[in-house]
Amino acid sequence: MSSGLGPASEVEGPKQEPVTVSIGTEPGAPSDVELITAIQAGDADALSHLYDRYSGILKALILRIIHNDTEADDLLQEVFLEIWNQAKNFSAEKGKPLGWMVTLTRRRSIDALRKKQAYARAEERLQAEPERQPLAWVQNTTAEEITAGDTRALMAKVISSLPEAQQQVIDLAFFRGMSQREIAAHTNIPLGTVKTRLELGLKKIYDSLKELKDEL
Amino acid sequence: MSFEEFQNSARLYVIGALEPDELQNFEASRKKYGAAAEDFINQCYSLHEAFALSLKPAKASAAIKDRLMSMVRERSNRQSGSAPSA
Numbered sequence: 001m002s003s004g005l006g007p008a009s010e011v012e013g014p015k016q017e018p019v020t021v022s023i024g025t026e027p028g029a030p031s032d033v034e035l036i037t038a039i040q041a042g043d044a045d046a047l048s049h050l051y052d053r054y055s056g057i058l059k060a061l062i063l064r065i066i067h068n069d070t071e072a073d074d075l076l077q078e079v080f081l082e083i084w085n086q087a088k089n090f091s092a093e094k095g096k097p098l099g100w101m102v103t104l105t106r107r108r109s110i111d112a113l114r115k116k117q118a119y120a121r122a123e124e125r126l127q128a129e130p131e132r133q134p135l136a137w138v139q140n141t142t143a144e145e146i147t148a149g150d151t152r153a154l155m156a157k158v159i160s161s162l163p164e165a166q167q168q169v170i171d172l173a174f175f176r177g178m179s180q181r182e183i184a185a186h187t188n189i190p191l192g193t194v195k196t197r198l199e200l201g202l203k204k205i206y207d208s209l210k211e212l213k214d215e216l
Numbered sequence: 217m218s219f220e221e222f223q224n225s226a227r228l229y230v231i232g233a234l235e236p237d238e239l240q241n242f243e244a245s246r247k248k249y250g251a252a253a254e255d256f257i258n259q260c261y262s263l264h265e266a267f268a269l270s271l272k273p274a275k276a277s278a279a280i281k282d283r284l285m286s287m288v289r290e291r292s293n294r295q296s297g298s299a300p301s302a
Contacts, residue, residue, distance in 0.1 A: 042296070044288050051281055056273030063274050073280045080284050084291075095261050102264040155270035173233040174267050180228075180235055195228075202227035202263060209266055 032097035039087040047084050054098065055080075058105045064175050065109040075112055079105045110177035158208040166201030169194055217245040223256060230260040 030038070030049065038046035058079060062072040082104060090100050159167065172178045172186060180198065184191040217225070225242045228234050234242055246253045 042292055044285060044292055047288055048281070048285055051276075051284065055276035055281070057268050057271065059274040059276045060271035061268045064271055072274070073277045076276055077280050077284050081287065084288050095258050096265070098268075099261045099265045102268040103261060105268075106264065151269050152272065155266050158266065159270050170231075173228075174231045174264075177232060180233055198228055198233055199224045202231070203224065205263060205266060206227060206260065209262055 033092050036087055036090050036092075036097045039084060040090070047080065050083070050097075051080055054101060057098075058101060061102060061105050062109045065106070065177075066113050071112065075105075075109060079108055082108070106174070106177075113177065154212055158205055158212065161208070162201050162204055166197045166204070169197045170201045170205075173198060217241060217248075219249060219252070222246070222249060222253060226253070226257050226260050227263065230257065230263060 030046070032050070032053075035046045035050045035053075039050070055076060059072055059076050062075045062079070063069065066072060066075070079101070083101060086104070090097065159170075162170070168187070169183055169189075172183045173180075178186065180191060180194050183189070183198075184194045187194070189197075222242070222245045225234060225238060225245070228238070229242055246257070249256075
């Protein structure tokens, strides 16, 4: 079971910096934490600013999960209302605002996918383009974008560097909220293989994020 | 579970991909490793940001923002007790 090293010797060391790579903001613009702090104090303009900064990213995430533009708009509104209502629960010590918002958005989107039985409709759409599915995640990334240091392109580059088999299982787990067993059933891949692919893929992305952070 | 095994499980945990039996072992190890475990889990949430940031931003409707801000300002006014002017 254990590697032989005790817990203390395995985990000691300086506290690591979060590996987050955030999007750039204009000089002088309030930081994400400042905006959330203002929202906690009831400042609606701060929410408006946060919406302008992140609605595109969060809507893309919602669309990636539910594949329906009208439902995505409704969900986006619900997400920002939840950000407004739950901002008091955000703690900067536990992570970055974007990570918190993405986690919240993903959870709501996957809930909606299940509740509204949009799953079947999304399935139909996905089946219409099965061979594009893994790569659709990271399409439209050009060498120019990567050279320019665009965050999206960097993230897409990290993910697209994974073998397609690993991209596929991560895609099903993250964007469709499937468990390992569900992925195994959906893809006809043995459960152990699904687990290995998920672990390897996620570790590669995590390690790449750490390297990216050092470079930026 | 070694800390390396815990780290592998943590990355699955943050995307909700642990099976129920794995979740039990994970929670036990989480207690065992304490603050180091919590720090690592928090770092793993950066994966969420990475997946979201890998997507091409979608155009959000201006009407949605107007409706949202109207609702928020109305709630804000109600909570502060200052009724909107007639």
